[in-house]
Amino acid sequence: MSVRQEMPGRLLRLLALLQTRREWPGPELAERVGVTARTLRRDIDRLRALDYPVESTGGTGGGYRLGRGGRLPPLVLDDEEAVAVGVALATAASVNPAFGESATRALAKLAQVLPARLRPRLAAAGSVVAAPPRGVPTDDLAAAKDGAGSREGEPRGIDADLLGALAAACRDAEVVSFRYTGRRGASARRVEPQRLLVAEGRWYLTAHDLGPDAPRTFRLDRMGDVTATGHRFVPRPQPDDPVAHLRESFAAASYRYTAHVTVELPESEVRRWVPALPGELTGDGPGRCRARVSADSAELVVQYAASVAAVAAARGARVTVDAGPDVAEPLRSLGATLGATP
Structure with a gap:
């Protein structure tokens, strides 16, 4: 017989309350459970007999808290x-x-x-795959704040029902439809879901979009009105490494601001000091490489373009930057500031 089966509903309710707060005054806890103080003491003793480390505290009427025991007791989860x-x-x-x-x-x-x-x-x-964190944005990171006061593009909480519905659709090979709000506005989508992924704190769905008949990646916090259509499909071939494929798609994408940085150093030398960036770093011969940094935040592009340029400057290597004024001007200002440093 399990511990849960040995515990009546009142004890489970008491245990759940103890787990919600650091400390409970005895009279308040008895009122919440709906018992007298004497019955509460008996119930606390029963929990202790089941190896729950319930500690008594001081104060008017005394109190209780769930302490740390020698071994992990059963937990109550909703x-x-x-x-x-x-x-x-x-x-x-x-x-x-x-x-x-x-x-x-x-x-x-x-x-x-x-x-x-x-x-x-x-x-x-x-079916969920999680990408080990790299500490750099996976896709666009907008600088403007939305009406709710949070930065547009920052991770938002994902509803558990949405996760469950999409994971089930991936498992069952069932077409789903939803409303998607991307950088170009809102649109209706009908897709064959393939896999759920987590990267840098954001949830993504890889799928085959039936509209353009092409593979796509969707952010879950931009999806709404998700509906399982009941139509099944034959799964298409998928990449052997879904995490690598996701990151490659981000690296190849172009966002609002882009900088091209050419460095007269081998790719391996630059990658040693800048192992990851929002974009891609490619070799251009034995002693030269090119970095393409792209994001929806000009500040972010400036930050990573400057990091690549700093690697070249520290080694006396030639570096050139091709970027729009929103990125080029802050880089020039940074260069002037550093050049004026005694």
């Missing part, structure tokens, strides 16, 4: 928390292979006790 933990476990091995075996064991334990209504969502989470 539906959304359980699915969130499942998604995190499913992506853990992609981020750090060292977690692979332990994450798989934990995911199997979670799936075993999960209510039947949540199991399809958890099973679908196994």
